[in-house]
Amino acid sequence: LSQFLQALAYGVVQGGLLALVAVGFSLVWGVMNVINLSHGALAVTGAYLAWLLNLHFGLDPLLAVPVVGAALFVIGYVIQRGLINLVINAPIFLTLLLTFGLSLVILNALQLAFSADDRTIDTSYASQSFAIGVVNIPYGRLAAGLLAVVITIALATVMTRTRLGHAISATGMDRGAARLMGIRSRHIYGVTFGISAALAGIAGTMIATVGSFNPTTTPGQLTLDAFVISVLGGLGNMYGALVGGLVLGVAETVGGLILTGTWVNAIAMAVLILTLVIRPSGLIGKAQFSGRVEV
Amino acid sequence: VSTETASLAALLEGRPRSLSEQVVEWSRSRTLANSWGALALVALFAAMLGLEQVIEPGTMRLLSAVFMFVAMAQAWNIIGGFTGYASFGQVVFFGIGAYTTAVLMNNYHASFWVAMPAAIVGGVLFAVLIGLPLLRLRGHYFAIATLGAAEGAREVVNNLTPLTGGGLGITIPTFGLEAPTPYFGKPGFYLAFLVLAAASVALSALLARSKFGYAMVAVHEDEAAAGALGINTTAVKVIAFAVSAAIVACAGAFYAFQQIEFYPTDVFDANFTVLMVIMVVIGGSGSVIGPLVGASGLELLSQYLRINLGSVNQLIFGAIVVVVVVFFPQGVVNFFRDAWQARRLSFLDNIRRYRL
Numbered sequence: 071l072s073q074f075l076q077a078l079a080y081g082v083v084q085g086g087l088l089a090l091v092a093v094g095f096s097l098v099w100g101v102m103n104v105i106n107l108s109h110g111a112l113a114v115t116g117a118y119l120a121w122l123l124n125l126h127f128g129l130d131p132l133l134a135v136p137v138v139g140a141a142l143f144v145i146g147y148v149i150q151r152g153l154i155n156l157v158i159n160a161p162i163f164l165t166l167l168l169t170f171g172l173s174l175v176i177l178n179a180l181q182l183a184f185s186a187d188d189r190t191i192d193t194s195y196a197s198q199s200f201a202i203g204v205v206n207i208p209y210g211r212l213a214a215g216l217l218a219v220v221i222t223i224a225l226a227t228v229m230t231r232t233r234l235g236h237a238i239s240a241t242g243m244d245r246g247a248a249r250l251m252g253i254r255s256r257h258i259y260g261v262t263f264g265i266s267a268a269l270a271g272i273a274g275t276m277i278a279t280v281g282s283f284n285p286t287t288t289p290g291q292l293t294l295d296a297f298v299i300s301v302l303g304g305l306g307n308m309y310g311a312l313v314g315g316l317v318l319g320v321a322e323t324v325g326g327l328i329l330t331g332t333w334v335n336a337i338a339m340a341v342l343i344l345t346l347v348i349r350p351s352g353l354i355g356k357a358q359f360s361g362r363v364e365v
Numbered sequence: 366v367s368t369e370t371a372s373l374a375a376l377l378e379g380r381p382r383s384l385s386e387q388v389v390e391w392s393r394s395r396t397l398a399n400s401w402g403a404l405a406l407v408a409l410f411a412a413m414l415g416l417e418q419v420i421e422p423g424t425m426r427l428l429s430a431v432f433m434f435v436a437m438a439q440a441w442n443i444i445g446g447f448t449g450y451a452s453f454g455q456v457v458f459f460g461i462g463a464y465t466t467a468v469l470m471n472n473y474h475a476s477f478w479v480a481m482p483a484a485i486v487g488g489v490l491f492a493v494l495i496g497l498p499l500l501r502l503r504g505h506y507f508a509i510a511t512l513g514a515a516e517g518a519r520e521v522v523n524n525l526t527p528l529t530g531g532g533l534g535i536t537i538p539t540f541g542l543e544a545p546t547p548y549f550g551k552p553g554f555y556l557a558f559l560v561l562a563a564a565s566v567a568l569s570a571l572l573a574r575s576k577f578g579y580a581m582v583a584v585h586e587d588e589a590a591a592g593a594l595g596i597n598t599t600a601v602k603v604i605a606f607a608v609s610a611a612i613v614a615c616a617g618a619f620y621a622f623q624q625i626e627f628y629p630t631d632v633f634d635a636n637f638t639v640l641m642v643i644m645v646v647i648g649g650s651g652s653v654i655g656p657l658v659g660a661s662g663l664e665l666l667s668q669y670l671r672i673n674l675g676s677v678n679q680l681i682f683g684a685i686v687v688v689v690v691v692f693f694p695q696g697v698v699n700f701f702r703d704a705w706q707a708r709r710l711s712f713l714d715n716i717r718r719y720r721l
Contacts, residue, residue: 099505103505105505105508105509153687153691155720155721156691156716156719156720156721157690157691157694157719157720158719158720158721159718159719159720159721160694160718160719161451162451162504162505162508163445163451163508163642163646164646164690164694164719166451166453166508166642167642167643167646167686167690168686168687168690168691170639170643170683170686171683171684171685171686171687171690172683172687173683174679174680174682174683174686175680175683175684175687178677178679178680178683179680182676182677182680255721256721259721290635294512294516297509297512298513301506301509332520332523332524333520333524335516335517335520336517336520336521336524339513339514339516339517339520340517342509342510342513342517343495343498343499343510343513343514343517346499346502346506346509346510346513347498347499347501347502347510350502350506
């Protein structure tokens with residue numbers, strides 16, 4: 071039982087980390103109907119930025135979070151205004167291809183600059199943990215999980231309580247109508263992608279703190295996780311990514327306890343497909359997003 | 366879009382015609398330009414057929430890869446281009462084809478000529494199995510579901526170690542008495558992939574002008590309207606998916622035999638899917654010539670970059686993909702055809718069409 075509880079606790083904090091990766095991805099998908107295949111690449115860009123700040127200035131990764139977030143926001147805004155807005159009305163696979171090409175460019179540039187080696191940010195607290203009864207919880211992962219919850223709540227508040235949030239939601243629901251209300255959709259799309267990139271960068275920073283990352287295998291895995299979580303949680307609800315992340319995190323760690331090898335990955339994919347077939351709007355998402363025809 | 370609407374109109378007006386009638390009619394009534402196009406393709410095929418006698422092995426291997434991608438791009442175009450269901454897991458059929466072939470030849474000592482048809486049957490069966498539930502989904506949801514199916518299938522193959530060898534890979538016996546079928550060698554695979562490519566181009570061209578082809582385009586344009594016209598949309602989608610799967614599985618079978626030894630991560634590599642999509646989109650989706658141009662152009666380009674640019678080749682490749690998507694969103698072939706028809710060559714028109 072203690073083993074099970076340990077796996078459960080680990081799954082919850084791991085789920086928080088995964089949710090942090092997915093929340094920006096799900097925002098862009100919901101608002102712009104763009105699947106951003108460069109999301110993982112942006113997360114790894116953030117991870118490298120935090121790693122550099124730590125290496126050269128000794129900046130603690132938790133303190134680097136605002137810096138990385140601001141930098142990635144600017145990068146994301148420029149990418150959206152300069153590139154993605156150019157093909158936003160094209161058939162869906164064009165935006166998929168565009169972001170795929172973008173991801174290739176970013177990752178190969180990172181690999182040329184920093185090599186393909188695994189990197190990690192060393193902190194005094196990342197490897198330490200505290201115990202509740204029989205369960206050990208590492209500080210680093212707990213911080214990442216809490217950050218995910220705080221950021222999700224903050225994002226949900228922005229979306230429901232501020233003019234900017236309303237503008238983003240309105241543009242996502244009906245761009246034409248939103249423009250008639252005086253919302254500059256180009257700018258709103260830029261801001262949305264910027265927020266998404268900033269969240270990706272923050273997630274990357276936390277990944278670099280609790281584990282290691284590289285420019286070859288990490289980004290693809292992150293993008294795929296973000297995919298699965300967004301579908302599980304559903305679009306159109308800011309807490310969808312959090313729920314999806316927790317479900318995936320717990321399922322992976324508890325499943326890993328019961329099953330051998332990488333069967334747990336096969337199960338995750340089966341769950342993904344079943345979710346899509348039975349309830350395409352996700353666990354707590356809004357149905358309008360899955361009914362959207364977008365070929 | 367205009368040609369697709371035109372074919373929908375043809376479906377609305379025309380009486381139902383059988384495939385053979387279509388072929389006869391096509392051979393008689395096509396415009397001169399189209400006949401020349403078909404003739405040029407046949408001539409190209411004939412020229413390529415004799416080429417393995419004179420070119421060096423390196424070039425032969427390169428051209429074999431080009432032919433394989435031509436076949437796979439045509440396959441993706443049938444489901445993604447004509448029918449409009451962008452599958453992001455088409456590599457699953459490649460992997461199934463490769464593993465069916467390898468398992469039959471290695472574990473059961475079957476001849477390649479038994480294993481390859483079995484691989485095609487396996488691909489088709491799996492396409493029907495996952496197609497029936499998944500083809501109800503649309504857009505991104507279909508894309509992700511197929512991606513998930515491919516990733517899941519890879520993990521299953523990875524863990525069925527007694528049957529597939531798991532992550533340690535699988536080897537097809539190719540030499541001596543162990544070999545169920547003697548190895549083809551480079552010229553043999555050159556011919557095999559050439560025939561596969563030619564067959565898939567011919568199949569795609571025949572499909573495009575058949576009643577079934579119009580049904581696929583009708584499903585693409587407006588599924589509800591197609592259903593109202595009496596098209597069994599589920600059947601059209603599943604059959605298109607299965608035909609596409611058959612071609613990809615066949616390519617996987619040849620690829621497995623050519624590689625001799627491979628791992629699940631090789632033949633279930635998501636990059637194969639991405640390449641198929643890129644080739645079709647860049648060439649021009651929903652046409653026969655587009656995937657042909659896209660696949661040969663892109664594969665030759667990427668090989669050229671790999672040889673001449675060293676470590677930055679992937680970066681340049683990514684940049685080219687971005688630039689082409691922005692400037693030729695409807696594909697190179699469609700772009701120049703439209704430019705010719707409108708007598709107006711402008712890159713900005715493309716950007717104006719899709720930008721915000």
